[in-house]
Amino acid sequence: xxxxxxxxxxxxxxxxxxxxxxADLCRAHAFGPAVEQWLLTELADRANxxxxxxxxxxxxxxxxxxxxxxxxxxxxxxxxxxxxxxLEGLxxxxxxAWTVGVITxxxxxxxxxxxxxxxxxxxxDGIAVSGDLEIRKPDQRLFELAAARCGLDLSDGGWMIxxxxxxxxxxxxxxxxxxxxxxxxxxxxxxxxxxxxxDDVTDAITILLNETE
Ligand SMILES: [Mg+2]
Numbered sequence: 393x394x395x396x397x398x399x400x401x402x403x404x405x406x407x408x409x410x411x412x413x414x415a416d417l418c419r420a421h422a423f424g425p426a427v428e429q430w431l432l433t434e435l436a437d438r439a440n441x442x443x444x445x446x447x448x449x450x451x452x453x454x455x456x457x458x459x460x461x462x463x464x465x466x467x468x469x470x471x472x473x474x475x476x477x478x479l480e481g482l483x484x485x486x487x488x489a490w491t492v493g494v495i496t497x498x499x500x501x502x503x504x505x506x507x508x509x510x511x512x513x514x515x516x517d518g519i520a521v522s523g524d525l526e527i528r529k530p531d532q533r534l535f536e537l538a539a540a541r542c543g544l545d546l547s548d549g550g551w552m553i554x555x556x557x558x559x560x561x562x563x564x565x566x567x568x569x570x571x572x573x574x575x576x577x578x579x580x581x582x583x584x585x586x587x588x589x590x591d592d593v594t595d596a597i598t599i600l601l602n603e604t605e
Pocket of ligand 1: 400401
């Protein structure tokens with residue numbers, strides 16, 4: 393059975409390291425508080441190379457945008473971690489014959505750098521990053537890609553686990569998957585409820601393991 397996991401806010405805590413990564417970048421270039429605040433605001437949910445082109449224009453910076461982006465990718469990849477209990481959970485799922493994939497919205501290079509640095513990449517069967525295709529969750533085509541990269545088909549069923557109500561849970565339902573929501577964000581009016589609601593991804597993994605017993 394297929395289990396697709398979101399990355400940021402689900403398998404890893406991006407917010408816990410984001411502020412430090414931005415601060416480190418600003419310190420390395422002697423950028424002032426205005427630049428730091430701009431980055432904290434504009435990159436709060438997600439960062440793309442284009443953001444650094446906009447930053448460069450807004451503050452008339454000398455550094456090439458591509459260079460700043462690469463530094464940011466390196467800082468985030470070095471800082472973000474996946475808890476050992478989560479990594480162990482992913483390994484247990486595969487031992488229990490689950491096929492495990494990651495489906496994430498974001499730029500391909502930063503998402504893949506984080507997946508490699510945290511050790512998640514080597515514990516999953518397939519990865520679909522929205523930046524690969526310019527298709528984002530909840531678009532069903534990204535779910536189809538994720539399943540295909542895991543060697544499966546959405547028509548075989550499966551589960552989607554994530555923290556974003558519309559992207560992860562709404563998208564998961566559209567893709568015909570059962571869903572587990574990591575609570576935290578506001579739940580939009582009218583969105584169909586998730587099959588399970590948990591506080592931590594390890595609780596979601598426990599639910600999935602119980603499915604196979
Ligand atoms: Mg997320």
